[in-house]
Amino acid sequence: MASALHLLVRLVHVLGMAVLLGGSVLTWQTLRADDRDPRPVLRRYEWLFWGALGVLIATGVGNLGALGPPGPTTRWGSVLTVKLLVVTGFVVLSGVRSLAVGRLDDDSGAIRAIARDRLRILYAATGWALGAIVALAEVLAHG
Amino acid sequence: MGDRASRDETESADRAEVESADRAEVESADPFEVWTVATFDLAAFSLVVLLSGHLSGALAGTLTGLGTVPGLAAFGYLWVLVLVAVRWVLSDGGIAEGNRSVGSLLIRGSVGGGGVGVGLVGSGVLVGGAVAVVRAPGLLATVAFVALVGTVVGAVVGAVAGAALAVCNVAVARVSERVVPKTEPDYSSSSSS
Numbered sequence: 001m002a003s004a005l006h007l008l009v010r011l012v013h014v015l016g017m018a019v020l021l022g023g024s025v026l027t028w029q030t031l032r033a034d035d036r037d038p039r040p041v042l043r044r045y046e047w048l049f050w051g052a053l054g055v056l057i058a059t060g061v062g063n064l065g066a067l068g069p070p071g072p073t074t075r076w077g078s079v080l081t082v083k084l085l086v087v088t089g090f091v092v093l094s095g096v097r098s099l100a101v102g103r104l105d106d107d108s109g110a111i112r113a114i115a116r117d118r119l120r121i122l123y124a125a126t127g128w129a130l131g132a133i134v135a136l137a138e139v140l141a142h143g
Numbered sequence: 144m145g146d147r148a149s150r151d152e153t154e155s156a157d158r159a160e161v162e163s164a165d166r167a168e169v170e171s172a173d174p175f176e177v178w179t180v181a182t183f184d185l186a187a188f189s190l191v192v193l194l195s196g197h198l199s200g201a202l203a204g205t206l207t208g209l210g211t212v213p214g215l216a217a218f219g220y221l222w223v224l225v226l227v228a229v230r231w232v233l234s235d236g237g238i239a240e241g242n243r244s245v246g247s248l249l250i251r252g253s254v255g256g257g258g259v260g261v262g263l264v265g266s267g268v269l270v271g272g273a274v275a276v277v278r279a280p281g282l283l284a285t286v287a288f289v290a291l292v293g294t295v296v297g298a299v300v301g302a303v304a305g306a307a308l309a310v311c312n313v314a315v316a317r318v319s320e321r322v323v324p325k326t327e328p329d330y331s332s333s334s335s336s
Contacts, residue, residue, distance in 0.1 A: 005211055043175065050182035057189050058218040065206035065214065072198050080197060088190045091183065095315040098179045100323035103239065118323045 006066045013059035017137075019052040021130045028123040031116055039111060042101045042119070049094065076140065083136040090129045097122040172233035180238065181229035183315070184308045185222055217267070224262045228255035228305070238316045249309050256305015257298040264297025265290065 023045045030038045070077040100119060104111060196202035206214075232251040236243035272286035 009211060009215075047175070047178065050178055053186055054182050054222055057186055058215055061189075061193065061206070061218070062211050062214060064202070065209065065211060069197060069202045069206060071200055071203070077197070081194070084190060084194045084197065088187070088194070091186045091190065092315060095179070095183045095312075096319045096322055098183075099176075099238075099316050099319040102173070102175050102179060103319070103323070115323050122322070 006062070009059045009062040009066070013056060013063060016052040016056040016059065017130070017134060019048055020056070021127065021134065023048060024123055024127040024130060028120060028127055031120040031123060037111065038116070038119075039101075039104050042104070046098045046101050049098070053091070053094070079136060079139050083133065083140065086129070086133055086136060090126075090133065093122070093125060093129060097126060172230050173237060176237055177226065177230045177233055180233065180312055181226045182222070184229065184312070185225045187308065187311060188304060189218075217263075220266075221259070221263055224259045228259045231255055231258075232309070238312055240317065240320055245313055248313060249306055252305040252309025252312075253302040254305070256308065257302035259305070260297035260299070260301020261294050263301075265294040268293040 027038070027042055027045045030036075030041045064080075070080065072078070072081060097119070100115070100122070104115065193202065196205060209217075232248070232255045235247060235251060238248065268286075268290045272282075272290055275282050276286055
């Protein structure tokens, strides 16, 4: 029963990351396309993003509890420290990005070129940061 | 004379309607901003607690003692509390520059954080205390004392965390305004990267 529950928690954790990573690539691609207003896609992603992030943190702590967190001085513990620091930086980056998307509603007409450029960079950074977090998670799980 | 009185009444009613609409606009927080800021605060707070616990070596003992289902339920409950608190904090105006003073946001952030602390610790202690009292009615005075102290500590910790998170929210909002600034209308799209 306990192992089935932990399996479910891990499944939800992996699916949550899939939503974040897949969505960031999709929104980045949407911003690269010049022929349509990206705001509905950006806003939908941001709504999903924060929901999935909350679920990821909850299930991440669940995973940690199931595996048994190591001491901070072990190699595993050091990787965990790095992962937590990277995730904290990623959350700050995401706050900046989401609040910028939220302000786009005030603009009338098409999205401004400078906003599109900067947001495209932010979404690309989001995707790369998520890639780094997945790599750290893989090291924690198998390394 | 009658026309003038009637015109005054109409103007007064119009003014009241406009004031009421303005008040309604100010008092309703933007759901997107509430969702973003609340979950950002929850994530930042959780990560700081996790990192501190991990670096101090206290995380292992704490997580081992907390089961998966109660842990997830507590996290969900905390999420709801933070959403309600942030909705209240932002109902007085958003966090964008010029919407309101930073001082007002700090005060509301502290009060909101205190409320979350009381809600989380207070209800946790009450539920645990109720179970203890049912099993051993003689513990009532002890449970009441622990509930009181726990609620006060929760309120203080929550208020400090709320103020710190309000500062973080303002900083992130200001960086966001600089990174993606409002500019003069330019309807052209740029080339892809």
